[in-house]
Amino acid sequence: MAQDPPVSDLTDDQAALELQRLALVLSQANQAYHRDDSPSIDDASYDQLKRRNAQIEQRFPHLKRSDSPSDQVGAKPKEGFGKIRHRQPMLSLANAFEVQEVEDFVARLKKFLNLAPQSHMRMTAEPKIDGLSLSIRYEKGQLIHAVTRGDGETGEEVTANALTIADIPKTLSGAPDVLEVRGEVYMTHADFAALNATQEQAGQKPFSNPRNAAAGSLRQLDAQVTKARPLLFFAYAWGDLSEPLAPSQSEAVARLQALGFSTNPLFITCDTPEELVSHYGAVELARSDLGYDIDGMVYKVDDLALQARLGFRATTPRWAIAHKFPAELAWTELLGIDIQVGRTGALSPVARLNPVTVGGVVVSNATLHNEDYIAGRDSKGDSIRGGKDIRVGDWVQIYRAGDVIPKIADVDLSRRPVDSAPFDFAEKLKQEGIEGKRAPGDAVWRYCGDEPLADLAIEALKHFVSRQAFDIEGLGAKQIEQFYHRGWIRTPVDIFTLKSRFGPGQLQQLCNLDGWGEKSAQKLFDGIDAKRSIELHRLIFALGIRHVGEGAAKLLANRFVTWEALSEAMQSAAPGSAAAAALVEIEGVGEVMAQSVVEPFQDPERFAALQLLLAQLQVSPAPQIDSSTSPVAGKTVVFTGTLTQMTRAEAKARAETLGAKVSGSVSAKTDILVAGAGAGSKAKKATQLGIETLDEEGWIALIEGL
Template sequence: MTVTSIEKLTREAAAAELADLQARIEAANSAYHTLDAPDISDADYDALKRRLASIEAHFPDLKSTDSPSDKVGGAVADGFGKISHEQRMMSLGNAFEDEDVTDFVRGIRKYLNLTDSAPLVFTAEPKIDGLSLSLRYEDGVLVYAATRGDGEVGENVTANARTIADIPQALENAPKILEVRGEVYMSHADFAALNAQQDARGDKRFANPRNAAAGSLRQLDAKITAARPLRFFAYSWGVLSEPLGETQAASIARLAELGFQTNPLTQTCDSSEEMLAHYHRIEEQRASLGYDIDGVVYKVDDLGYQHRLGFRSTTPRWAIAHKFPAELAWTRLEKIEIQVGRTGALSPVARLTPVTVGGVVVSNATLHNEDYISGRDSRGEVIREGKDIREGDWVQVYRAGDVIPKINDVDLTKRPDTARPFAFPEHCPECGSDAIREEGDAVRRCSGGMICPAQATEKLRHFVSRAAFDIEGLGARQVEAFYKDGWVREPVDIFLLEQRYGAGGLQQLRKREGWGDKSAENLFAAIREKRRIPLAKLIFALGIRHVGEAGASLLANHYQSWVAFEQAMTGALIGEGAEWLDLLTIDGVGETFATSLVSAFHQEAERASIDRLVALLDVVDAEARATDSPVAGLTVVFTGTLEKMTRAEAKARAESLGAKVAGSVSKKTDILIAGPGAGSKATKAADLGIKVLDEDGWLKLLEGA
C-alpha cells in the first residue's frame, strides 16, 4: 500500500488525516478495552498509531490535546467498582522492524548520555496476549485486584482474581506493600475445552483465548470466573515499600521466589543483536508455547536507568514491545454498510463471509472512508495499486493477535461480472440530510446535527458516559430508549425529566420494561445529584469534536471556571484576537483543536443547546494543583540547546514539580530557560520583561525540590 511521506503532506491534509486517525483509534480503543469486542486487527491498529505519531511529530502544533498518543486502555465497564491506581498503569511503545529496535537502543544511550562501548543490559520476554491485572498485597495478604482500565482507574475484580490458582492469596517475606502487575490469560488447551463446553450447552463460542480470558475475569459473578481455567504471569510491579532488587531481572526472580509464575523465556541481552536473536527464537517457538503471545518486550535492566529515563504521557521510555507480523487470509466481501457516528462521520464497514485467520473466525472489517474504497488515500494517491473494493469481491484480509481484520488486497481475477463500483452516499442513511465532505477532510459527515437520530443518540450516549456525567441508572441503552420515545432529544432534557413529568413521569417510567418503583425513584435522584458537575467533566461531556478528556482537563486548568471559559470562547475569533492567541498558548492546544472548540461556541443551534444545559447546572471550578515546589503553577518555556539534560528530561522534571510547560512565549510566561542557540523566543522574552534563566540557573532553582 502506497502512503504519502510525511514530508509531502500539506498542513491542511495533515490536520484532516489526524482527525480521521483519532476517530478510528478511539473507536478501536473502546471496542478492545471496554467492550472486549475488538473490531480492527492489531496490525491495523498499530499502523494507525504509527501514522498518527509520525504526523504529530512533523506537525506538533496540530496535535490534539485529546490525542490517542496520550491515552492508555479504555473506560471502566458498567457493573464494577472502581479502584484508582496509586501508580498509573502504562501501555508500551511498539517496534515493528529490526531497525526500530536498534533505534530504541540508540535512543536510550543518547538520553542517558552513554557511549556505544558503555555496558547497557536489557531483559527480553514474551508479550502475553491477555488482560492486564494489578495485585496489591499489604503485610503479605492480597488486598485487592484491579484491571488496567484507562490506566488511572481500573475495575475492582478482587473476588474474581482470588479464584485464579496462579495468584497467591498470601506471601511470606514480602515487602510490607507490594503491587504485582501481570497478565491474565488462557492456554490453548483450556480454551478448546471451554469452547467444547459452550457447544455442549448450546452457548455462544468464544472467538479466541484473549477474549475468553478477559470476559471470564470481568464476570460480575465470581463463581463463573472460578469455573474458567485462567492463568497469570507476573512481569512487573507498581507501588513498593522496598525494592525487589537492583535490576529488572533480579526483581522478576524475586517475584518467582515469592510464588508468582514468571515467564521462563525471559532473558537478559547485552546488545540489540542479542535482543533480536532472542526475538526470533521466541517467534519460532510461538506456535508450540500453548498460549498466545503477540511479540517480545524489551526493558532496560538497570532500575536506576529506568528511573532516569522515566515516562512519556502513556508509555515508559525504558521499554518497548517488538510486535510479530500480521497473518493473512482470503474471503468474499458480501456487503458494504454505512454507520453514522457521534460527529456525523459516515464510516463504511465490510461484511465478510466468515473466515478463519490465525485460528479466529472474523466476519467484519473497517473500510475507513470513501477514498479507501476507491483505491486512493485521503490525498488522492494510489493504494492497493489503484484497485477499488466492491461488493462481491474476493478480498485479502489480515490480522495479528485476536481482532477483526483489515482488507489488504483485492483479487480482480475473481471479481464477479455483476460487481459495480461502490457509490458512497451523499445523503445520510439515517436522516437523509446532506452528507458533506469538506475540503481537506478524509471523512464525509452528515449535516443533520441533532436532527439525525444516529448523531443525537451517539451524543447522548457520550454525555452520560463514565468520563462525562456518569448518571447512575442512565446508561447508553436507557438513553437510546428515551430518545426513541421522545423523552430526551438533547442533554438538557435529561435534567428536565422530573420537572416536565413530575409524578406522572415517574408513573410512566415505572411502566417501562425493566423499571420499577425503586429504580425510577433512584434515577431522578441520580439526575438531581449530577446537576453539580466539575468543569472538566462538563467540557468533555459537550462532545465537541477533538475535545476529549485530556483536552477538557487542560481547558479547565487554564480557565479555572465556566464563566471564564465561556467568555473566552464567546470572544474568540478563529485566527485572530487576544482570546484566540491565549487559547493557543496552552501547551498541547493546536489550531485544529482550537478551531473546533471556538466553532462550536459560534454555531447558533449548538451554542443555544449548551446555554440551556448550563443554566440548570452548578459547575464546580477547577482546582489549581497544590505543591510546595519553587515552580508550582508557573508557566515555563525551554529554548535553545540544553547541555546537562535532554529537552524531554527537562520538560518531564518541570511538569513533575507542578509547572506548566508551554511551547511559545507570551505575556503569561513566567520563566524562559534559554540554552545556547536561543533565538526569537529569548528576544521576545526580553521585550516582554520575562525572567530568563540559563540551564545552571534553572537547576539551581530546582535544588531541593
C-alpha cells in the same frame, strides 16, 4: 516501531533516552495488563517494544537501567488483596517470533548441555493460554491458598475466589504432601459473549476480551461475584514440591491430569525443531476454532534433569520459550458497505462482512475510514494496498492486533465478481436519503441536512455520558438508545430533567423495561444527581465540539479557568477580534479548532441549549497552582522529543500554569530542556550550552513536587 531509527544508528545519548522511554512505557503497560486487567497496548506492540529494549541493551550494555524491563515480571500486586510471597518465583518466558529463533533456541540448549548439534532432544509443545496466571498450594491434599503471579515474587491471595472455579480441585488424593500447581485461569468465547450480554443488560460496561473478563472475575473482592462468572483453569506447571512429580515435563503434566486437573489436549512432545514448528503451524490454523484465546506456543525441555542443569536467567528459565503468533489474518466476503453517522456529523463507511473468527473474536464489521481509503488512496493521494479499491462482493483480508477495530489489509482481485463496480460514496448517500457534502481539503463527508438525524443525536448523547465526560452510572450507550427512542432523552439537558418530567406512568414504563426495576431506576436518578457537579474540562469535552478532544478540553479549561470566563470570551470572539486572536495564541489551539469552539457560543439556538444545560449544573473551575511557589516560575522551558505521559500541548499548558515561559527553541536564555524520546539537535545544543536537561519522568517529579 517502523518510525524508530535502527538500533545500529543510535548514539549513546539517543540510546539512553530511548531506554528511559521504553522503561516507562513498558512499566505502564505491565501495570495496565497484570495489575489493572485493562491492557493499554496490544500484545504485538508490547512484544515489539520489549524486543527493541533488549536490542538496545545488547548493543549498549553500559546503559542498562536499574529499572530495565528485561529484569521485570508482571506488576506489583493490586491493593485490596492479601499478599503472599511465592516460595519459587513465577517467571515469565523469553519470546521467539520467527522459525529461525526457535532453531537458534534449540541450538543454544544443546551447546549449553554439550550435546551434539544433530542429536535429538525431546521438547514439549503446548498452547500459550491468554488468561491470568495462578499458583495453587496444596498441603496433605488440602487446598491452602491460591495466589496470582503479581510481580513474580509476591502475588495477590485469591483463595476464596479460586475455590469457586469448578476446574480447581478442593482436595487431592495421591499428591505429594506439598504441591503448588500453576496454570492459567481463562474464559471461553461462548461464556465471554454470554457474560457481556448479561453486563450490558444490567447497564454495566462490557469486558473488552475474554482475558480481561477472566482476570477481572478472579480478582474480585467479593467471591460471590467470581462464583457467578464462568471461569476455567488449565494446569501446566508447578512450583514448590515436597517430592518430584515425575522425571519429565510430559509425565508430570500427565500426573497433574490424573490428580484431577484439566490440562491442554494439544500438549505434545517433539524430538526436533521441525516437529515443534510443524505443531505450531497446525495449532495456528486451528486457533480460531479452539473456543478460547491463545497467543502462541510454549516449548520446554522435557527432561527435568536437563531443566535443572540449564537453570534460570534473571526473569526467565533457559529451558523454555514462547513462540508467539503474529496478529491474526482471515479472508472473508464483503457483503455490503453502510454509512454511519458520527456525533460530529461525520459520515463513515463501514464494511459488513460474512462473519469470520479473527484473533478469537467473531468479526462481522470492519472500518473503511473514508472515501479515499475505499478507493485505495491515502490522505496525500498516494496508493495504499497497491492501489486496490474495495468493492461490495470482494474477498478481503481482515486483521486485528490486540483489541483494535478490525481493518482490511488486502483485497483478492482474482476473486472479484466480473460485474462489480467501484463504490460511489455520493450515490450511496443518495440511496440512503442522507444529505452530505465533502468540503475541499476534508477527507470526510459530513451531514448537511436541515433535519436532525436520530443517529447523530444518539451518538452525541453517548459521547456526553462517556467515561471521559459525565460518566453517569447506570446510563450507558444501551440506555441512551432505549431512552432516545422512547422520547425520554433527546438532548443533554433532558438527562438532568428526566426525574422531574417522569410521571407515575412513565416511571412504571421504565421499571417494566427488561433489566430495570424500582431499585435500578432510583440508582439511575442518584447517578444523574451525582454528576450535577462537573469539572470544567470534562464539561467541555462532553459537549462534543468538533476537533476538541480530552487534551484540548484541558487546555481550554486551564486557560479560562471558569465556565463564565470561557463563555464570555467565546461570545466576543468575532473574526478579527482580540478575543479570537487570543484564542488562537493558546498553544495547541489552531484556527480550525478555535472556530469550532466559538460556534456553539455564537449560534443562538446552540447557545440557548447550553444555557438550559448550565442551569442544571455546577461547574468546578480548573485548579490553579500558585506560581509563586513553583520551582519553574519565571524560567524558560523548551520541550523536545516524544512525550509518553502527556501531549506536547498539555505539557506546555501545565508549564505555563506554573508560571514558566515555554519557548520553541534552545538559546542561552533557556533554563530547562525537557527531552522526550528521540530528542535530537535541541538536546545536543542544550548540552553544549550547559542547560539543565530533564527527561519526562524528571520533569513530572519536579512539577508534581509542589
